[in-house]
Amino acid sequence: MPIESTSILPLLAVGIPGIAGTLIFALGRFTVWLREILALLGTLGALVASILIGIHTVKGYAPTAVGRQFYADPLSALLVVLVSLIALLATVYSLKYMRHTVADSGLPHTTTIGRLTAYYGWLMLFISTMMWACLSNNIIMLYVAVEASTITSGLLVAFYWDKRSLEAGYKYLMLLTVGITFSLFGCVLVYATGANILGGSRGLLLSELKAVASQFPTMTAILASAFLIVGFGTKAGVAPFHPWLPDAHAEAPTPVSALLSGVMLKVAIYAMVRTISLFYPSFPPIATFALALGVFTLVIGDIMAVAQDDLKRMLAYSSVSQIGYVLMGFGIGTQLGIYAGLFHLANHALAKALLFLAAGAVIYSSGLRRLSELGGLAKRMPVTSFCFFVGALAVAGVPPFNGFQSKLALFVAGGNAGNWWAVVIGTGASLVTLLVLLKAAKTVFWGQLPTAFEKTIALKEAPLSVLIPMVLLSILCIVIGVYPKAVYIPLKSAASVVQTISSPVTSVASGDRADVHMGALEKHR
């Protein structure tokens, strides 16, 4: 058991970007650069706090705050480091990118300033709510934070305010709110039953619920898990609840797409695992259901990705597919499965953020995003081209990139657990992913330049602030791929806090609640 210690770190991780966002809304209109500085400071502060949380948790401490309402274990730490890292890179990327796209949108200058203030303000609040979701120890607040991250990103998705982005924004808010409401039902069921066993508000705390989940009546456990899977699954883009995802990812400004795909989906799947894994030891069929859903998702995502002509939509469907792999790992339900799921979660966060940023660089320089209109950009944009290929190979799971290591771990875990069918389907789908992404990369960067660009020198590499985040992500993808031991300890300690299907069933002596309930049911009939 970790040693709990009251700490200000969880509050800082959530608070710094939150305060930065509030300040941007209040002061952003005065100077152009102030909101950008505030955004950079906000994300940098969150990253520093997250890394410190990570160091504490690996050392065996659990920083807590506000009477254990915030609680950081190695799993939370992994997520907050990922969220804040991608957030910082996306913010750096935004500096030039957003000025450029807003200037291009043809809006009057005064509106432009207002738009950018709104952009950075919502972005910071979005990041803050995701950090909150990862650090919340209160099951109802976990729901509130996840839903808050939908609200704060709604206007970011509809940012361009044209027909396409408005439609995407409407679908995003509507579908996610309806979906996530199911998880509120799930959380309420867990809380109500937990409170009954534990007494009082302790039933709200995830760290306490773990010990009593085995005493839940079977029906409650299964119904609550079903609600939680549908609810958080909608937010995570798990098929068949994914229709909002390609629209939102494709229409949002690119740095936001990178955040949605890179980390928001991960936060949702984290919330799902955090809650349903409570029931793994006592009700293993829940894990099997998650496994089946994961495999279904990875197949659907891949099939849909094949048919896309829009570069960003294609990447979005590929995210659906990769979330399927992550869920597959969690659904295998063994220690190795959870480890592999988390490893793929982290790798996909890095690689898909990289791919979206590279696609954004293509849009930045060429103004085009349809595969059928693009070609031959490698000569003019060598760095972007290199980064896109790294991202594509990493997501597809080709050695020596990071995605290979996690997919290998996934398949080994599946084989060890006897889920060969999932391994076979997963391997096949992986080949499809490789084909789809390589075909896209080949179309965009090799072959003939579009005739419109051939004579002009206007098409050139994106600016440095756009390239640096991409290069850093590429380096991470390669380093983790070549030397996976570098991330072994944080991942292993994160995996160890999740209950597995073979964890010992813990039981707190407080009367056999399940029997009482079942008896009552019999009598009632």
Added chain:
Amino acid sequence: MRDVSPELIHTFSLLMILTSFAAVESRNLRHATIAYLGQALLICALLLAYSVLNKALLYWVATALITKVILVPWFLWRSTTGAEQETKPIIGFGLSAMLLVALLATMYRLTHAYAILFVNTTEELTSIAELNLAIAFTVFVLGLYSILTRRDAVKSVIGLCLLENGVHLSLVSLAPTIKETALAGIATEVVVTVYLLLYIIGGIRDRFGTADTFKLSELHW
């Protein structure tokens, strides 16, 4: 401690079904908003009745008054200026009414059979909680039905509000002793979501010239 009056709660709960039906079926969006307002008042009354069990619920009565009774109807009213008539839905009134009755019967039967598994209150309160859960699930499913079958975006938002009311009602029935911070978080979120959705719908009206969701067809697959 005073008892919760079962008759009162039964009456409130049944009225909730009627207001939900009116909100879903009224073709005039302003009338639907008024039906929703009625339901919000009923929820406040219900919470007030429950507050004898848990004083913290009084805090939620106040929150619900501000959010559900004042803010949400106000936003809805504002956004329906000049567009009071709903776009014709897919399913007509007659079929809708029959579906509602079937739904209510099923939900009542289901929750009656299984509510005992989830309800954690004392013996005498169980029957109230069972009824409440049946009502809550019905309101929830009616909201979902409204979102799925109505073409008008504002009507879908009203459906979303019903859906949330259903969840909140079940929350109070399942966990009457819940902490106020959690309640405040949940209640606030609904208002902000409704506000943002209506804001985006305003943009949609502007660009598409209609709030008919069937006309939103820029994005395929």
